Amino acid sequence: xxxxxxxxxxxxxxxxxxxxxxxxxxxxxxxxVTRACxxxxxxxxxxxxxxxxxxxxxFGHEFVGIIEExxxxxxxxxxxxxxxxxFNIACGECVFCKQxxxxxxxxSNPEATAVGAIxxxxxxxxxxxxxxxxxxxxxxxxxxxxxxPADMDPDDAVLLTDVVPTGYQAxxxxxxxxxxxxxxxxxxxxxxxxxxxxxxxxxxxxxxxDHLEYRLEFVRNYAQCEAYNFKSxxxxxxFIKKTTGWLGADVCxxxxxxxxxxxxxxxxxxxxxxxxAGAATAxxxxxxxxxxxxxxxxxxxxxxxxxLVPIGNMMNKGITMRGNQTSVKRLLPRLIEHxxxxxxxxxxIITHRVxxxxxxxxxxxxxxxxxxxxxxxxxxxxxxx
Amino acid sequence: METTPKDYSHIKGWGIDADPHNNxxxxxxxxxxxxxxxxxRPDLPQQPETVEVLHSNERPNLxxxxxxxxxxSGLSGMIxxxxxxxxxxxxxxxxxxxxxDRVNVVEGILDDLAHGHIPNIFAEKGGKADWKYNRAGAIRxxxxxxxxxxxxxxxxxxxxxxxxxxxxxxxxxxxx
Numbered sequence: 001x002x003x004x005x006x007x008x009x010x011x012x013x014x015x016x017x018x019x020x021x022x023x024x025x026x027x028x029x030x031x032x033v034t035r036a037c038x039x040x041x042x043x044x045x046x047x048x049x050x051x052x053x054x055x056x057x058x059f060g061h062e063f064v065g066i067i068e069e070x071x072x073x074x075x076x077x078x079x080x081x082x083x084x085x086x087f088n089i090a091c092g093e094c095v096f097c098k099q100x101x102x103x104x105x106x107x108s109n110p111e112a113t114a115v116g117a118i119x120x121x122x123x124x125x126x127x128x129x130x131x132x133x134x135x136x137x138x139x140x141x142x143x144x145x146x147x148x149p150a151d152m153d154p155d156d157a158v159l160l161t162d163v164v165p166t167g168y169q170a171x172x173x174x175x176x177x178x179x180x181x182x183x184x185x186x187x188x189x190x191x192x193x194x195x196x197x198x199x200x201x202x203x204x205x206x207x208x209x210d211h212l213e214y215r216l217e218f219v220r221n222y223a224q225c226e227a228y229n230f231k232s233x234x235x236x237x238x239f240i241k242k243t244t245g246w247l248g249a250d251v252c253x254x255x256x257x258x259x260x261x262x263x264x265x266x267x268x269x270x271x272x273x274x275x276x277a278g279a280a281t282a283x284x285x286x287x288x289x290x291x292x293x294x295x296x297x298x299x300x301x302x303x304x305x306x307x308l309v310p311i312g313n314m315m316n317k318g319i320t321m322r323g324n325q326t327s328v329k330r331l332l333p334r335l336i337e338h339x340x341x342x343x344x345x346x347x348x349i350i351t352h353r354v355x356x357x358x359x360x361x362x363x364x365x366x367x368x369x370x371x372x373x374x375x376x377x378x379x380x381x382x383x384x385x
Numbered sequence: 386m387e388t389t390p391k392d393y394s395h396i397k398g399w400g401i402d403a404d405p406h407n408n409x410x411x412x413x414x415x416x417x418x419x420x421x422x423x424x425x426r427p428d429l430p431q432q433p434e435t436v437e438v439l440h441s442n443e444r445p446n447l448x449x450x451x452x453x454x455x456x457x458s459g460l461s462g463m464i465x466x467x468x469x470x471x472x473x474x475x476x477x478x479x480x481x482x483x484x485x486d487r488v489n490v491v492e493g494i495l496d497d498l499a500h501g502h503i504p505n506i507f508a509e510k511g512g513k514a515d516w517k518y519n520r521a522g523a524i525r526x527x528x529x530x531x532x533x534x535x536x537x538x539x540x541x542x543x544x545x546x547x548x549x550x551x552x553x554x555x556x557x558x559x560x561x
Contacts (some may be wrong), residue, residue: 008493099412104412110446
């Protein structure tokens with residue numbers, strides 16, 4: 001079958017002879033992929049920032065498709081169902097899944113206890129092949145895969161596997177109170193969605209900070225918020241202090257993670273020398289820009305070692321910090337309602353629809369921010385027919 | 386301070402999920418304290434271990450399911466096995482894994498060559514898209530690459546000439 005194949009930092013290609021996935025567990029299903037996005041967090045893998053990313057792996061944790069085969073214990077979905085598959089692999093039975101922490105399942109990733117299992121996201125996240133392929137193995141098929149409502153566009157559905165719930169959970173973890181000022185660092189797909197969702201929680205003001213003008217323009221229109229280029233601000237933290245009456249934002253959201261720009265020391269030590277788990281510039285700014293007693297919500301992805309952030313300020317300011325991989329399954333019912341009611345328009349952020357065969361170009365376009373790319377979707381040839 | 390607008394009617398769904406009691410928020414919203422009992426393996430069938438799977442020493446067993454995308458192999462596999470002797474708390478776990486990833490890249494190229502495949506690194510790095518959307522940058526990259534290659538060739542040529550010069554001088558000294 002056709003599948004994306006990782007060859008090393010900044011190098012991927014299409015593998016034309018990847019073996020078909022097989023049922024390896026009674027609760028497995030095989031899904032024929034019809035859409036698979038490249039996620040901003042895939043770029044952390046692509047840039048070689050995540051330990052135990054092995055050559056030959058297939059990435060892709062945002063995908064939808066059709067159930068092709070099921071194991072003997074699968075009862076919740078059947079062959080032919082069109083499903084969206086949450087990016088977390090969750091058993092539904094462990095102590096964390098029972099608390100709806102599906103992103104923290106303890107029975108799907110043997111290789112790290114700090115990280116739940118994620119499709120196509122290195123062996124640190126369980127060593128599973130991902131959905132940037134024609135077919136993919138889906139474990140615990142009674143738990144994750146959700147039948148796509150008949151009236152839902154597959155382009156909306158594929159963004160419900162990660163981007164929309166992650167943006168929504170970023171706002172939710174901010175514990176936004178009506179009237180709050182929310183600052184979102186990063187105008188990538190997740191930051192855009194976090195800004196949009198902040199309004200659903202009653203934010204009084206939403207500000208997005210980034211450095212790419214085309215993305216700032218996009219988020220202004222898409223999320224009806226303010227957006228500023230940190231390159232034109234002398235100091236983004238000082239700017240936020242001034243514009244919030246000198247006290248700081250009520251809630252700051254880090255929607256950037258390890259690939260942040262904006263601070264040379266962070267970029268050199270985090271991205272070039274790998275002396276820390278990526279550049280923590282956005283998180284640094286979030287901690288310093290939030291008010292005393294405010295909330296910092298982290299959905300940006302960092303590697304598993306450590307990062308340089310002003311943790312002393314967290315204590316001195318009495319900040320609450322929350323972060324987690326998104327519990328997609330928990331949020332899906334509410335988010336499907338929002339999409340069906342027209343409150344959220346996920347597919348509006350898709351800018352590039354690319355044949356799976358051109359996966360290397362798609363990664364480069366997204367990574368280098370070429371052609372005003374915001375969200376690329378890969379479409380296998382079998383889904384284009 | 387900018388004035389906060391009070392009319393949100395233009396934002397569809399404004400405040401629809403507002404919850405003044407959303408604190409503590411997720412992820413401790415639904416805590417059950419089930420963890421107090423310690424790790425209890427759920428009643429799930431075990432996926433057969435058909436390939437080598439390294440597992441964190443911070444858990445007692447393999448999980449009921451696991452990925453099989455790229456089992457450890459070669460020199461990188463040896464380094465990964467070594468790394469997994471240490472817990473996720475240790476640099477001795479993560480830094481060797483990063484090293485193994487880089488070794489694995491070289492192994493990947495050697496494996497390609499061993500199978501008669503010369504990797505098209507230009508295409509793998511999205512060169513076609515770069516040429517289409519970032520021509521100036523692509524030309525710059527090609528120019529830098531050409532410059533570095535030329536520099537390397539010049540250096541190598543000089544090195545290969547060096548012993549001959551040395552021999553000549555030596556002969557000259559002998560004659561003297």
